[in-house]
Amino acid sequence: MAKSAEEENQQKAFGWAATDNSGILSPFNFSRRENGDDDVTLKILYCGVCHSDLHTLRNDWGFSFYPVVPGHEISGVVTKVGKNVTKFNIGDRVGVGVLVGSCKTCECCEQDLENYCPRIIFTYNSYNPDGTKNYGGYSDMIVVDQRYVLRFPDNLPLDAGAPLLCAGITVYSPMKYYGMTEAGKHLGVSGLGGLGHVAVKIGKAFGLKVTAISSSPQKESEAINRLGADSFLVSNDPEKMKSAIGTMDYIIDTVSAVHPLLPLLSLLKVNGKLVTVGLPNKPLELPVFPLVMGRKLIGGSDVGGMKETQEMLDFCAKHNITADIELIRIEEINTAMERLAKSDVRYRFVIDVANSLSQ
Incomplete structure (x- = not known):
């Protein structure tokens, strides 16, 4: 039987998807569009697992569209390029991050801020203007x-570099925008997970004094000896928190669970900046008094645009910054x-997509 025009413009793909809010993933066959004139097709070699993948799988934010193939920390190699493509060639090492389209x-x-476009198209759990659905990198x-494709510098590994496409740019972008890059200033990093551990490394590369802030005392040795933090602060130790009041110029808050902001605000000096990048599923309480009395600022930040994300990858390659990873099979x-x-x-x-994903 002859294929329809629609079928002829599609490529078979295979991945793992969740079909309901249990979040359980299982093998899934689907289709992607054929490579167009402006498109790049890549074979996915690695895909990072972001905490937002977990939220989406379980519909914690209330806008999941099943089936969901997650994954927006994608690295691989180019296998096809369209006739209008000038930036990439077959065989290039590339990555795809949080977004795959904008207006x-x-x-x-x-202004190269595609990530704030009101018509942004996310890499997965989104729809294109023609009504087709987008599936992510667990495929x-x-x-x-x-x-929306990024070039991986030659010395940046595709496995440990993949999480930089979300975790890396999520902390790099606010540090650049809010001026948190002045060597010698004191940066606090709240939360020592996927985002926080990269923030420590990037902060040190900018020449900042970095304090890791965590509720887990057992992370102190690793934060200092492995990640390079200058000091460690236990957030649920009242005496240690009291001793650090008014000592920090900036704080990046990467915590994705509901938590109080007042203790963090108290750590800031006058004119200090607290930037939140975690996404709790319930509102946080914002105490205004310490903001007013200390002329402090609290802000937020999303991932960066394409230009800034490429800048971040180049910066990380220059400073030998990668994520600390645990490689798993699908x-x-x-x-x-x-x-x-x-x-x-x-x-x-x-x-490890390429070595474990098979039908």
């Missing part, structure tokens, strides 16, 4: 417009998700 014409897009291949993903929910990972799961 390209609004003020945000014109064997993906087709993406060249604008059939281990459900156990990995259970462990992620318990914060039992140091510090990012990465799926």
